[in-house]
Amino acid sequence: MFVVVTYDVNTETPEGRRRLRNVAKTCMRFGQRVQNSVFECSIAPSDYLMLVSNLLEIIDEEMDNLRIYKLGKNYASKIESYGHDRHVPFDDIMMI
DSSP states (O other), X not given: OEEEEEXXXXXXXXXXXXXXXXXXXXXXHHSEEXXXXXXXXXXXXXXXXXXXXXXXXXXXXXXXXXXXXXXXXXXXXXXOOOSSOOOOOTTSOOOO
């Protein structure tokens, strides 16, 4: 399953800045950052449930916003990208 996670965390307080860092760290465990507050994740359904659960434990639903877009398995035809791209295709070979 391919999902896009976006978030807007209120950073007016030290707690908000901590939440922002924790949301980003959690997202990095499941996918890759493609913009400042946007992550793409190619994950199993069980990992999706864990990702959502972890993020909901972090955010403050009164002050923050979390959006998750499920693009499914045939996601490649649903994504258009223009300009400099930070994305590394999940299907390609990666050398570390």
